[in-house]
Amino acid sequence: MKMLSGHSNADGSPERLNRRRFLVAASAGLAGSALAESATAESLADVPAREPGADLSGFSARSQYVKISRIPEAGPGRRNIDPSEAINSKAPLQDLVGTITPSDLHYERSHSGVVDLDPARHRLLVHGMVERPLVFSMDDLKSMPAVTRTAFLECTGNGWENWKKADENVTVQNTHGLVSTNEWTGVPLKFVIGLLGKDPASTWMLAEGGDAAGVARSIPLTEEILDEAILAYGQNGEPLRPAHGFPLRLLLPGMEGNLNIKWLRRLKFGDQPWMTRWETARYTQLLANGKARQFQLRMETNSVITQPSGTMVIRPGRNRITGLAWSGHGRIAKVEVSTDGARTWQEVALTGPALPKAQVRFQLDWAWDGKPTKIVSRSTDEKGNVQPDRKSFIAAMGTNALFHYNAQQTWGIDESGRVRNVLD
């Protein structure tokens, strides 16, 4: 940022840009003068001549200058793999701005690859403890009243990278890339239940996917779930993408990702959980005392600083700290940031309204003095849940569990400005 000629230009030339660092920033509320690279008269003159651009087309492509992509992985720390080994693909949190995740960059966790089902042949069977078992086509579902809402989805394994140890040289995409926020559209589960004549004694629902793995989960029919569950066919305004369950998925705002069954083909109503292998073998928490915790379903209060974050390099002076906060329990009420390794905290600003069970972006203007330090965020939701520090979290959960990691994320910064993943 450079001051133009005409007012306090050092060399007095009216047509020339001033090379001095822009110092007005401090007086205008910016902390420090170290804004990124300065413009010079030469660099402005160097801006290419304006030429006609490419033809208009059916789709707006990304800029050639924007390098942004998910990272397929084969499990915790298993990167640089053969694509056929991938079990998830992480969202590039460090490159995102705002709160919505573009549909093609929404994180993915799939258990038997990405199937592309024919919507004309797809059916949803609803049966069990109901008066009228039914089969719906996609046309049936699309002719029903719909709702549209924004909600995050998070893989219950998000954060497992840091459960036992910290790899210093990973990005926030590696540590936290299994969470995303989209606008979802579909039929309220409640509307479909109204058609079925559900037995009031039915308190559980089995949801089964149409992929080869046939992922199936038992879902407790609490009031909160009955109020919010959606049979979703739309994602950010367009049909679901295959990786996210096209043509139909279950959406349970705030609940762990694998419950939001993709390629949804069956709902069965009953009065107890089905104890599928997905809830006995896979998505069960091994606690410190050796017992297993089942049906830990709601995602916790969480947050992470996305910039600056792992592998980035910052410079002394003013830096904007920004990141994302979310909670499966409702709205984010408050985000605090510490720039001195969790000794002192300050409440920071949100860039927009906090929606229930959606990510919200926070930000802080920070003047870095160039000395080694640690930065960390913690969120509090409207129910009063506070994101725990890592020591408390490990004390409560032990190190055998794999899921629902929501400890505070600390980034270490050394004297060279290099940002590293550290445990606390």
Added chain:
Amino acid sequence: MKMLSGHSNADGSPERLNRRRFLVAASAGLAGSALAESATAESLADVPAREPGADLSGFSARSQYVKISRIPEAGPGRRNIDPSEAINSKAPLQDLVGTITPSDLHYERSHSGVVDLDPARHRLLVHGMVERPLVFSMDDLKSMPAVTRTAFLECTGNGWENWKKADENVTVQNTHGLVSTNEWTGVPLKFVIGLLGKDPASTWMLAEGGDAAGVARSIPLTEEILDEAILAYGQNGEPLRPAHGFPLRLLLPGMEGNLNIKWLRRLKFGDQPWMTRWETARYTQLLANGKARQFQLRMETNSVITQPSGTMVIRPGRNRITGLAWSGHGRIAKVEVSTDGARTWQEVALTGPALPKAQVRFQLDWAWDGKPTKIVSRSTDEKGNVQPDRKSFIAAMGTNALFHYNAQQTWGIDESGRVRNVLD
């Protein structure tokens, strides 16, 4: 939608689907029994065996079954053109669900093609009636406090297809495809103005684009604009796409599209409009009395039914009517739909919260009796502005003007169920 066996199955076979039309719908609040194609036992058996899907990847592609695209045009009615002639590209409203428009399908209006500027070399010059003229790099701007909000953009020429005559065989993409809604992120103009020391006597701002056309518009610095204007670098969570102004555009929620200068390179502060050719020659309204109206800048209260809409064919019985409503003046307060050619109206449901200056989706469950009729929507915003019928609109504006068409959109339906674009 079919009733399963076991309760009231006509042939008594417990494993077979019932072929009868699903009649429970009516008792459950669905009007009529004519839901789309019915499932049969055969069609369910016909569902392909579940096979492993494609490998996970860096991006979630669209389904092969989803045919969705914008339509490049060369001006009103000039379709099926050579791509080099295109001046706009219309959003596929009939295929969208929810309220967000995917970034690659956001409508586009460009005056000299799509330039892909190098963000490392791009600069924003701010000067004129200010104490401190400044030049900002993109790094400078991204280090400043940001805001995130959802807002629609609309080309001031949206609807011109129907100004003088109606082509019966066009889609809603043809008639209304120059409006879209995205989540936008960037620096509040107010923050930048605070850095500059704007002369209080400055009441206008010139904004100039970095494309070859150098589109430049004079913007009155009203309180509303000062409160809402954003120097935007983010669109639906990712960097702007080149077609939408990468790396920087002006965002003026509620104001006509061309004011939201893309590829923003200059802001100049003054005390009167600059009378650029864009506001003298191009974006001026020729009124019925032969006088020209300049600076009609705010987009009006508007709505359109997107389904069923032009060229679709519906069947007697239950049909879901859905569409979009928006207003440059604020939130949509109410949407009404008539299914009898504007003789009677009923207020209809919204699928989600109405955000200020953003599109909201409305819906109505409608039982079509199979007789020819016309369907039409009208919106009312929180300021009390009501979308006019076409006769009133033409009486007020004449037929010489080209911009700010917001008359009610009527779709005619004949006895075969074919939906046609009609004027009223």
